[in-house]
Amino acid sequence: MSDTIEADVTVDARGSACPGPLMDLIGKIKSVDEGAVVELLTGDEGSKNDVPEWVEEAGHELLDTVDEGDYYAIYVKKT
Amino acid sequence: MTGYAIVLASEEFERVQAVSMIASVASMSDTPVEVFVTMNGLNAFEKEAVENMDFEGGRVANAMMEAEDVEVPLFTEQLEQARQIGPLNVYACELAMDLLGTEMDDYVEGVFDDVLGVSGFLNRAKDKQVIFV
Numbered sequence A: 001m002s003d004t005i006e007a008d009v010t011v012d013a014r015g016s017a018c019p020g021p022l023m024d025l026i027g028k029i030k031s032v033d034e035g036a037v038v039e040l041l042t043g044d045e046g047s048k049n050d051v052p053e054w055v056e057e058a059g060h061e062l063l064d065t066v067d068e069g070d071y072y073a074i075y076v077k078k079t
Numbered sequence B: 001m002t003g004y005a006i007v008l009a010s011e012e013f014e015r016v017q018a019v020s021m022i023a024s025v026a027s028m029s030d031t032p033v034e035v036f037v038t039m040n041g042l043n044a045f046e047k048e049a050v051e052n053m054d055f056e057g058g059r060v061a062n063a064m065m066e067a068e069d070v071e072v073p074l075f076t077e078q079l080e081q082a083r084q085i086g087p088l089n090v091y092a093c094e095l096a097m098d099l100l101g102t103e104m105d106d107y108v109e110g111v112f113d114d115v116l117g118v119s120g121f122l123n124r125a126k127d128k129q130v131i132f133v
Helices: A020-031 A045-058 B013-028 B039-045 B047-051 B059-066 B075-085 B094-100 B118-125
Strands: A009-012 A037-042 A061-067 A072-077 B004-008 B033-037 B088-093 B114-116 B129-132
Touching: A009 A020, A020 A037, A020 A045, A020 A072, A020 B013, A020 B075, A037 A045, A045 A061, A045 A072, B004 B013, B004 B118, B013 B033, B013 B039, B013 B059, B013 B075, B013 B088, B033 B039, B033 B118, B039 B047, B039 B088, B039 B094, B075 B088, B088 B094, B088 B118, B094 B114, B114 B118
Parallel strands: A009 A037, B004 B033, B004 B129, B033 B088, B088 B114
Antiparallel strands: A037 A072, A061 A072
16 A cells, blocks of 8 residues: 555654654645645654644645554645 | 634743644644743743753653653744744743843744733734633
């Protein structure tokens, strides 16, 4: 599933705790064009659960959350 | 309701950090936020306190300071980042500054928009949900 998602840009927030990853993601989402796919890398459990809440409220599309072992890759499409 | 008006009247690290997290994420999500830092809340923003990481706090504060494998962005960094992206204004209470004998130069750069009095805060809070911390 994850292999089929091509990210346009990656935000590597591994090592950063809540709300760092979310803030980095929001900043990146604001800077990319509509339709772009942003990949967020985070090892923070709280962010893994909180990011989808933000994505839904902001009206973007959560494509997938992939467990990569010691971190997660969260794919968000800007709408 | 068109946003939040947050009064930060405590220097307790956990409260300052929580205010910063909520204000930053809300404003970066395009929700207007006004933060009014007053009373002892101002102490946490003094240059000396931030430079020396000298804060009043409890278990969560200690856990954050001692965390080695994760980096928690400090409230000053969060607010500075959020102010550049979203509708966030942070004000220092003029009355408290008068009592403390402090100037804007005594506080960390990049966080405060301006000094403000009670009337100014109330004007900005009129159409917002007030949160007192």
